[in-house]
Amino acid sequence: MSAVPLTAEQNRETAAVAEVIAAGRAAALRHWVPATSGNFSVRINADRVAITRSGVDKGALTSADILIQPLDAPLLPRSSAEAPLHLALYRRDPSIGAIFHVHAPGSTVLSRVAGPGGLRLTGWELQKALPGITSHEQAIEVPVFANDQDTDRLAGLVEARLAAPTADGALLAPGYLLAGHGLYAWGTSPKEAARHLEALETLFEFELSYRRFTP
């Protein structure tokens, strides 16, 4: 009996699930997703994403832990508690290919030091790992939102903030912080989202150390 070949769409779905599993494992190796925290998603096409289920160990994901969520349908049972934050970003920006959320130490601590509002980054060469940044002299704005257990309401605030202009023409980071909670970062592909996540978390660690030495 010959196997039925997979369609291009099925191949895309399988690849997206594998990317979600790999992103969770990479984050866990860096201790960025302690105690089942974090959530990860990868776009399959214009209408659907692969996203982690709620409450599972993101460092030991299997394909059974990944849901295929249509963007314009109610949340599937056992979906991530933070799925509305992922879906809102995919809906507003078709170029987003992956979204990763971690509870990494630099992000989580700095989000409380900065408080709700915005965080400015400038002076760091590593900023150039972010899109549109060509100099350490440019300013990057990272929105910081008060944490909220109502993630639909939070998604509405994020959408409004990302649509608003920044002060002084600063570039918006491909990510934001939830105060006392963690970091969301995205990119056009899983690889780019991972690079943005790593750059932002490292910049936040730099910033925390720097602030200890400066008034």
Ligand SMILES: CSCCC(=O)C(=O)COP(=O)(O)O
């Ligand atoms: C144990 S961390 C609390 C929930 C959270 O912030 C998180 O990132 C994980 O939520 P999920 O529903 O996606 O597992």
Ligand SMILES: [Zn+2]
């Ligand atoms: Zn979280």
